[in-house]
Amino acid sequence: MKDAGFGVLLALQFLTRLPVPLSCPWTPATRRWAARAYPLVGALVGAILAAAGMLLEEMVPLPLLTLALLSLWVALTGGLHLDGLMDLADALGSNAPLEKRWAIMKDPQVGSFGMLALVFQLAWKAALLWALLAAGASPWWLVPVVALGRLAAVGLLVSQPAARAEGLAHAWQQSLGRRDLVLASLPALACLFFVPGMGWLLAWLLVGMAGFVIIYGRAVRRAFGGINGDIVGAAIEGGELWLLLIAWSWWSFVMA
Template sequence: MKEAGFGVLLAIQFLTRLPVPLACPWTPGTRRWAARVYPLVGMLIGSLVAAVGTLLEAALPLPLLTLALLSLWVALTGGLHLDGLMDLADALGSNAPPEKRWAIMKDPQVGSFAVLALVFLLAWKAALLWTLLAAGASPWWLVPVIALGRLAAVGLLVSVPAARAEGLAHAWQRSLGRGDLVWAVAPVLVLLALMPGAVGLIPALVVFVALYGLAVRRAFGGINGDIVGAAIEGSELWLLLMAWVSCAA
C-alpha cells in the first residue's frame, strides 16, 4: 500500500502543478501505480475545472467563462503536454528523415510549426468548449474528457513500444503490463456509470489511440514522452468534439 500511496502522489506531481511537498521514490512499483491512477488524476483536474465552471457560469458571459476554464485547465497541468505537442509538431513539420526528427524533438528552441500547433489547438479547444457549454452541457462533462485523455496515455504506453530504449516513456513501459491498463480503466467505468451520457466517449477514445499509435509508429517507429504528452492534448480535443456531438444529438 505504501507503493500505491507514493504512486498516487507521483502521478499528481507528474501530471499537475498541484503542490505535493514530498519526494516520491522513482521505482518500478511507484511508476506502475502512478500509471494506474492517471485517469484518477484526470478526474481531479476535471473536477477542479468543473467546480470553478459551476461557480462562475451564472456570473460570466459564455466567452469569458470559456476562456477562464481553459486558462485554469492549462494552469493546472503547467502546459506540460502542450510542450510535447509543440515538439512533435516541429518534428513532423520538418519533413526530415526519422533521425533528424528525433534531433528536432529534443531541440529546446521553438519553431514555427510548434507555434502554429499551439495556437490552433488552444483555439479549437476554446471553440469546442464554448460550443459544448452553449449546447447546454454541464461543465462536469470536462471530468470524463480530461480523465480519458490520461487513459489515452496509459493505452499508448501499454500498446505501442518506445522508439528508443531511453527516456521517460521507456522507463514507464518497463514497469507496465496490460493488467495495469485494466486498473486504469476501472475508475473510468465507475465515472461513466455516474454519467451514462458520456459512455460514447470510450469507443471514440479507442479509435483515437489506435489511429494515433499507428501514425507515430510509421513516423517515428514508436513513442517517447513528447509523443505521449501530445496524445493527451490530441485526445482531449477529439473527446471535446465527441462530447459536443453527444450533447447536440
C-alpha cells in the same frame, strides 16, 4: 498500499502543478501505480475545472467563462502536454529524415509548426468548450474528458514500443502490462455512477478514445518507430480535443 499512495502522488507531480510536499520514491512499483492513477488524476483536474465552471457560470459571460476554464486547464497541467504537442508538430512539419526529426523534437526551441499547433489546439479547445456550454452541457462532463485523455497515455505506453531505450516513456513501460491498463480504466468507468447524465455518452467517449489510441499509435510508430514522452504528451492533448468534439457532437445531435 504505500506503493499505491506514492504512485498517486507521483502521478500528481508528473501530470499537474498541484503542490505535493513529499519526495516520492521512483521504483517499478510506484511507477506502475502512478500509471494506473493517470486517469484518476485526470478526473481530479476535470473536477476542479467543473467546480470552477459551476461557480463562475452565473457570474461571468460565456466567452469569459470559456477563457477562464481554458486558462485554468493549462495552469493546472503547467502546459506540459502542450510542450509535447509543439515538439511533435515541429518534428513532423520538418519533413526531415528520422534522425533529424528526433533532433528537432529534442530541441528546446519552438519552431513555426509548433506555434501553429499550439494556436490551433487552444483555439479549437476554446471553441468546443464554448459550444458545449452554450448548448447547456454541464461542466461536469469535463471529468471523463480529462480522465480519458490520461487513459490514452496509458494505452499508448502499454500498446506501443518506445522508439529508443531511453527517456521517461521507456522507463514507464518497464513496469506496465495490460492489467495496468485495465486498472487505469476504472476511474473512467466510475463516471457512470458519479457524473450525472453520462450513460451512453461515456460509452461513445470510450469507443472514441480507443479508436484514437489505435490510429494515433500506428501513425507515430510509422513516423518515428515508436513513442517517447513528447509523443505521449501530445496524445493527451489530441485525445482531449477529440473527446471534446465527440461530446459536442453528442450534445448537439443526440441530446437536441
